[in-house]
Amino acid sequence: MTAVLDSPADPSVERRRAVQExxxxxxxxxxxxxxxALGVCWAFLGIAIIPLIGVVxxxxxxxxxxxxLDFFTKSTTPEGIPxxxxxxxxxxxxxxxxxxxxxxxxxxxxxxxxxxxxxxRAAATLRFTADVMTGVPSITIGIxxxxxxxxxxxxxxxxxxxxxxxxxxxxxxxxxxxxxFRGVPQSLNEAALALxxxxxxxxxxxxxxxxxxxxxxxVLLAVARGMGETAPLLLxxxxxxxxxxxxxxxxxxxxxxIYNNSSQPYADLVQxxxxxALLLVAAVLVLSIGSRLVAARLRKExx
Amino acid sequence: xxxADVGTxxxxxxxxxxxxxxxxxxxxxxxxxxxxxxAVAFAGxxxxxxVTFDVRAGEVTALIGPSGSGKTTLLRALNRLHxxxxxxxxxxxxxxxxxxxYAPSTDPxxxxxxxxxxxxxxxxxxxxxxxENAVAGLxxxxxxxxxxxxxxxxxxxxxxxxxxxxxxxxxxxASTLSGGEQQRLCIARALAVEPEVLLMDEPTSALDPIxxxxxxxxxxxxxxxxxIIIVTHNMxxxxxxxxxxxxxxxxxxxxxxxxxxxxxxxxxxEPTDPRTLDYVNGRFG
Amino acid sequence: MAETPVPVGARRRRSLPxxxxxxxxxxxxxxxxALAVWFVVAIVTQAWPAFTTxxxxxxxxxxxxxxHGRYGLLPFILGTLEATAxxxxxxxxxxxxxxLALAYLVPRRLRTALSTTxxxxxxxxxxxxxxxxxxxxxxxxxxxxEPFLTSAFGWTSLFNGPNQGVGLLLxxxxxxxxxxxTMVAISRDVLAVVPNEQVEGAMALGAxxxxxxxxxxxxxxxxxxxxxxxxxxxxxxxxxxxxxxxxxxxxxxxxxxKSPAATIPSLIVNNFGESSGTELAVLFAAGLVLLVxxxxxxxVARWLVWSTAGSSAGAGAR
Numbered sequence: 038m039t040a041v042l043d044s045p046a047d048p049s050v051e052r053r054r055a056v057q058e059x060x061x062x063x064x065x066x067x068x069x070x071x072x073x074a075l076g077v078c079w080a081f082l083g084i085a086i087i088p089l090i091g092v093v094x095x096x097x098x099x100x101x102x103x104x105x106l107d108f109f110t111k112s113t114t115p116e117g118i119p120x121x122x123x124x125x126x127x128x129x130x131x132x133x134x135x136x137x138x139x140x141x142x143x144x145x146x147x148x149x150x151x152x153x154x155x156x157x158r159a160a161a162t163l164r165f166t167a168d169v170m171t172g173v174p175s176i177t178i179g180i181x182x183x184x185x186x187x188x189x190x191x192x193x194x195x196x197x198x199x200x201x202x203x204x205x206x207x208x209x210x211x212x213x214x215x216x217x218f219r220g221v222p223q224s225l226n227e228a229a230l231a232l233x234x235x236x237x238x239x240x241x242x243x244x245x246x247x248x249x250x251x252x253x254x255x256v257l258l259a260v261a262r263g264m265g266e267t268a269p270l271l272l273x274x275x276x277x278x279x280x281x282x283x284x285x286x287x288x289x290x291x292x293x294x295i296y297n298n299s300s301q302p303y304a305d306l307v308q309x310x311x312x313x314a315l316l317l318v319a320a321v322l323v324l325s326i327g328s329r330l331v332a333a334r335l336r337k338e339x340x
Numbered sequence: 341x342x343x344a345d346v347g348t349x350x351x352x353x354x355x356x357x358x359x360x361x362x363x364x365x366x367x368x369x370x371x372x373x374x375x376x377x378x379a380v381a382f383a384g385x386x387x388x389x390x391v392t393f394d395v396r397a398g399e400v401t402a403l404i405g406p407s408g409s410g411k412t413t414l415l416r417a418l419n420r421l422h423x424x425x426x427x428x429x430x431x432x433x434x435x436x437x438x439x440x441x442y443a444p445s446t447d448p449x450x451x452x453x454x455x456x457x458x459x460x461x462x463x464x465x466x467x468x469x470x471x472e473n474a475v476a477g478l479x480x481x482x483x484x485x486x487x488x489x490x491x492x493x494x495x496x497x498x499x500x501x502x503x504x505x506x507x508x509x510x511x512x513x514a515s516t517l518s519g520g521e522q523q524r525l526c527i528a529r530a531l532a533v534e535p536e537v538l539l540m541d542e543p544t545s546a547l548d549p550i551x552x553x554x555x556x557x558x559x560x561x562x563x564x565x566x567x568i569i570i571v572t573h574n575m576x577x578x579x580x581x582x583x584x585x586x587x588x589x590x591x592x593x594x595x596x597x598x599x600x601x602x603x604x605x606x607x608x609x610e611p612t613d614p615r616t617l618d619y620v621n622g623r624f625g
Numbered sequence: 626m627a628e629t630p631v632p633v634g635a636r637r638r639r640s641l642p643x644x645x646x647x648x649x650x651x652x653x654x655x656x657x658x659a660l661a662v663w664f665v666v667a668i669v670t671q672a673w674p675a676f677t678t679x680x681x682x683x684x685x686x687x688x689x690x691x692x693h694g695r696y697g698l699l700p701f702i703l704g705t706l707e708a709t710a711x712x713x714x715x716x717x718x719x720x721x722x723x724x725l726a727l728a729y730l731v732p733r734r735l736r737t738a739l740s741t742t743x744x745x746x747x748x749x750x751x752x753x754x755x756x757x758x759x760x761x762x763x764x765x766x767x768x769x770x771e772p773f774l775t776s777a778f779g780w781t782s783l784f785n786g787p788n789q790g791v792g793l794l795l796x797x798x799x800x801x802x803x804x805x806x807t808m809v810a811i812s813r814d815v816l817a818v819v820p821n822e823q824v825e826g827a828m829a830l831g832a833x834x835x836x837x838x839x840x841x842x843x844x845x846x847x848x849x850x851x852x853x854x855x856x857x858x859x860x861x862x863x864x865x866x867x868x869x870x871x872x873x874x875x876x877x878x879x880x881x882x883k884s885p886a887a888t889i890p891s892l893i894v895n896n897f898g899e900s901s902g903t904e905l906a907v908l909f910a911a912g913l914v915l916l917v918x919x920x921x922x923x924x925v926a927r928w929l930v931w932s933t934a935g936s937s938a939g940a941g942a943r
Binding site: 060067068070071074075077078079080081082084085086088089091092095096099144147148150151154155159160162163166167169170172173174175176177179180181183184185204207211235236237240261264265266267268271272292295296299300307310311314317318321322324325326329 | 643645646647649650651653654656657658660661663664667668671718719720721722723725726727730731739741742743745746748749750751752753754755756757759760761802805809831833834835836838839859862863864865866870889890893894897908909912913915916919923
């Protein structure tokens with residue numbers, strides 16, 4: 038037994054006694070609270086995972102039966118008439134997304150280069166603009182697309198849809214581009230400059246190739262986002278039950294098709310919606326996972 | 341990782357283990373902590389091994405040796421900080437008085453109310469005020485009475501030589517203090533819980549020389565009140581503040597081992613082991 | 626920076642000279658800015674006739690009946706706020722708990738896989754959530770969830786009315802699911818970067834795991850957590866098609882959580898096709914009101930971030 042030399046009146050000893058007593062008497066309560074709280078966190082994690090599993094399972098279960106040859110090769114048919122498909126919607130989505138990408142990616146990347154290379158007021162304004170753009174609701178972007186394209190050019194069209202989708206994709210590519218270009222080590226830039234290269238050459242031969250994985254990641258993510266947007270297209274492309282490759286005319290698109298069919302009381306139309314949903318989800322997931330793989334390889338190579 | 345990782349101690353065991361007698365400060369020189377064949381390994385690879393020595397009350401025991409010799413790893417084993425590392429395993433025996441530190445029935449949170457720690461870089465909680473930092477340990481341990489909190493905070497801040505500087509700005513944020521003051525706040529925070537042993541992991545290595553000197557003076561002042569085990573890579577510091585030293589050195593298997601343990605004066609002037617002699621003569625490290 | 630002299634032979638390179646390069650980049654920046662300006666101008670000018678014709682009081686009018694010239698926007702403003710509120714009230718605790726689990730509780734090996742799973746939720750297009758919500762969840766709500774909630778909480782008057790499945794509650798839950806990945810991803814990132822030395826400091830004082838999380842980690846990350854909250858709320862406010870599919874599209878102020886209701890985006894998307902003239906201008910103006918609401922919520926959140934950031938750690942040790 039350890040002899041206690043300090044008299045019990047020593048305040049330090051008294052405090053120690055009081056602290057230990059508080060610690061011991063509260064131990065059970067504290068440990069229980071901790072266990073419960075951590076358990077709740079685990080439960081919430083489960084709750085977060087459940088919808089994803091639920092959605093994917095249902096989309097696959099209900100969408101796969103809709104997939105047949107006709108589904109992919111025929112255009113939509115009205116309710117009750119068999120043999121229809123979503124080929125017109127696929128074509129529309131592909132055309133609209135392609136146009137949006139072709140216009141937005143160069144502009145976005147050049148803007149990203151601008152942001153990566155300069156830090157003045159102009160760059161700050163541009164950055165702020167891009168951030169604000171990402172916060173604009175997609176329905177308002179659709180309204181803008183309507184006003185800018187549909188009104189001024191005499192009607193709904195695929196181009197109007199591409200314009201709206203491009204508006205959504207642009208800030209994503211801008212910021213992803215800036216991040217990717219900033220990631221290029223300054224030493225590479227300086228070495229090239231010291232060798233007498235022009236800035237444009239440096240951009241073309243040093244910055245862009247080095248930043249390419251990051252750029253690809255950003256573009257894939259932007260495309261995935263653009264493909265899935267519905268509201269802007271609802272206001273701009275007009276819909277078309279026939280196959281239409283000409284973007285100056287009204288077109289159909291997968292998200293619009295899904296939206297229109299979802300609320301119909303006809304089972305075969307809903308079935309088509311599920312099939313199209315599966316297609317859309319598959320495409321978007323492939324792009325998202327693909328962009329992650331590129332990002333992961335980027336990190337591996339950098340080490 | 342949850343607190344349940346302790347195994348399933350019965351709470352009654354946790355409450356009674358660790359004896360009431362330790363409340364008072366034992367007489368100077370009385371053994372408060374014993375280490376026997378202590379070893380720490382990560383994923384099977386030993387980081388430190390074969391450590392056996394006693395820590396005595398009212399003394400400052402220093403763990404010295406070149407970097408990589410496992411001093412910090414050993415220190416952290418004393419308050420079970422390795423519990424959170426899945427790959428870590430601690431073998432051997434560590435006893436605090438009658439308490440087996442690594443017994444399944446020993447609760448780590450209770451243990452840490454008796455064995456406090458001060459870290460290498462000052463780590464006051466940035467969202468808390470000076471007062472809240474000082475009483476943080478008490479609150480974690482379930483102390484609620486304002487009177488006790490205030491009294492303990494004041495006593496601890498006085499002991500840490502910080503009271504005069506902060507008594508009028510207890511609600512200011514901890515980040516308004518200088519580096520040396522922040523470290524003293526961390527010391528006060530640890531002291532407020534009235535631990536029996538205070539572990540200090542190179543507490544001055546992130547501080548300027550003046551702040552370092554003040555903390556060293558503090559360590560010597562504090563040893564009457566709490567037994568101190570300090571890791572330092574600075575031999576002169578060990579000579580200045582410590583009563584006993586444990587010299588650790590990395591062996592061929594990359595694990596640190598205890599080479600020699602003894603009173604500081606002896607270790608530095610007439611060490612038994614030639615490797616100790618080399619180290620204190622500055623031939624490596 | 627001075628123009629670096631170009632060797633004679635290099636003139637044959639196809640790259641733009643530095644001035645041209647700079648000009649191109651600058652032009653792009655101007656182009657993007659111009660686009661943003663065009664956006665604002667276009668919407669404001671097209672929405673303006675609604676205000677000149679009808680004044681401003683219609684924004685708070687309770688009755689929406691275009692065929693009789695009544696254009697009250699209040700039911701839709703309230704619907705937007707209520708559905709968003711339900712979504713956010715669910716997403717904040719569950720998102721925070723999930724983020725804590727991912728940052729501190731889940732074993733390291735599983736961390737990436739689980740985090741990715743949650744983040745992939747964000748990749749699913751909103752219209753698919755709408756379809757799933759309408760076809761799969763609505764019947765479940767109608768037959769199971771709503772009866773249960775009504776019997777448990779019917780004493781508050783929040784759950785009056787018939788169980789229809791579609792309505793505010795379902796819309797709020799769908800919004801919760803949709804903004805959860807955002808909350809979790811950002812929260813997890815900011816929680817994980819709370820310095821380990823603070824976590825260890827708390828543990829060394831005798832804190833339980835939960836005490837460490839609650840008193841040190843979460844407060845330490847609170848600026849970022851508010852940012853996550855802001856972003857998630859913004860997304861919920863602007864969500865259109867998923868909400869439109871499950872909210873029931875009733876132009877009346879909801880009197881219970883189960884009521885069908887409508888939001889500003891659902892109003893616009895449902896009425897856009899057939900409207901013209903004043904009604905169309907009103908829809909444009911509604912889009913503008915939505916923007917203003919979004920900016921207001923964003924500003925409040927930013928102010929919250931600013932005011933709490935000011936009271937936490939400042940410049941660090943001198």
